[in-house]
Amino acid sequence: MSEPKLVPPGQGWTVVDVGESDTTVYCRGNVYAKCCAAPGVAELSAERDRISWLSGTGVPGATVMDWSESDEGACLLTSAVPGVRGDLLPSSSHERAMWSLGRVLRELHSLEGCPFERPLAEVIATAADVVRRGAVNSQFLTDEWRRVPPEELLAEVVAESAYVEKVLEPVVCHGDACLPNIFFDPDTLEVTGLIDLGRLGIADRYADLALTTIQLHDEWSADPAPFLQAYGVPDPDPRRLHFFRLLDPLTWG
Numbered sequence: 001m002s003e004p005k006l007v008p009p010g011q012g013w014t015v016v017d018v019g020e021s022d023t024t025v026y027c028r029g030n031v032y033a034k035c036c037a038a039p040g041v042a043e044l045s046a047e048r049d050r051i052s053w054l055s056g057t058g059v060p061g062a063t064v065m066d067w068s069e070s071d072e073g074a075c076l077l078t079s080a081v082p083g084v085r086g087d088l089l090p091s092s093s094h095e096r097a098m099w100s101l102g103r104v105l106r107e108l109h110s111l112e113g114c115p116f117e118r119p120l121a122e123v124i125a126t127a128a129d130v131v132r133r134g135a136v137n138s139q140f141l142t143d144e145w146r147r148v149p150p151e152e153l154l155a156e157v158v159a160e161s162a163y164v165e166k167v168l169e170p171v172v173c174h175g176d177a178c179l180p181n182i183f184f185d186p187d188t189l190e191v192t193g194l195i196d197l198g199r200l201g202i203a204d205r206y207a208d209l210a211l212t213t214i215q216l217h218d219e220w221s222a223d224p225a226p227f228l229q230a231y232g233v234p235d236p237d238p239r240r241l242h243f244f245r246l247l248d249p250l251t252w253g
């Protein structure tokens with residue numbers, strides 16, 4: 001049973017999204033509110049700090065407008081990112097959008113001085129905890145992976161992690177670089193902003209490349225080649241793509 005959700009201060013808010021985690025997103029005019037009950041406060045404040053940090057860089061995103069916290073939970077108010085969510089762009093826009101997305105992801109990955117880390121060992125520990133609790137959300141798994149016990153999927157991740165650690169390329173990753181978290185100008189198809197930054201931190205560049213490319217394939221039925229070309233890794237390492245695609249669905253729950 002999920003706990004009662006906190007509502008943002010004031011009137012006139014519309015519910016936009018009830019998230020997988022303990023959060024509910026509301027909208028009013030040009031402001032979004034992400035609210036959570038008490039158990040989610042640490043995670044939401046971590047997201048607030050990441051949004052603040054990114055807004056001081058050249059990479060587009062939202063800005064933090066307000067933060068309120070009580071014994072019941074917390075609410076984070078951010079400015080609305082203009083444009084259209086990536087998953088809602090028409091197919092005629094996909095190719096151009098892939099070029100700008102590749103450039104912006106490269107820009108994000110090139111930032112320096114990021115105070116947030118997302119070490120692989122911690123992510124794997126989170127996955128191990130989700131698996132141990134039997135909390136893996138099978139909606140996030142492919143048909144093939146759904147037929148395999150989650151313990152076996154985790155064992156594959158653990159076995160492959162030695163390789164990934166050996167070739168690690170730490171950069172500032174978004175951490176959930178999927179299309180509903182990326183906005184585009186519908187005319188120019190430039191990226192207007194990145195949102196949902198709770199997992200932003202220094203990690204292997206393939207943590208983002210793996211999720212974005214599989215989303216381009218699954219959501220847009222697109223060959224991600226233009227994205228990879230614009231990003232500057234036209235021939236990605238298939239082993240690391242596979243690794244992070246397998247790891248990610250085990251970390252939600």
Ligand SMILES: Nc1ncnc2c1ncn2[C@@H]1O[C@H](COP(=O)(O)OP(=O)(O)O)[C@@H](O)[C@H]1O
Pocket residue numbers: 016017018019020023025032034062078079080081082085180181195196197
């Ligand atoms: N600052 C924002 N600007 C524009 N849309 C937003 C903003 N914040 C949230 N949204 C909308 O709400 C949805 C859910 O917010 P998000 O932060 O991605 O939460 P979740 O963790 O549930 O995915 C987004 O996909 C987007 O449509």
Ligand SMILES: [Mg+2]
Pocket residue numbers: 180181196
């Ligand atoms: Mg999101």
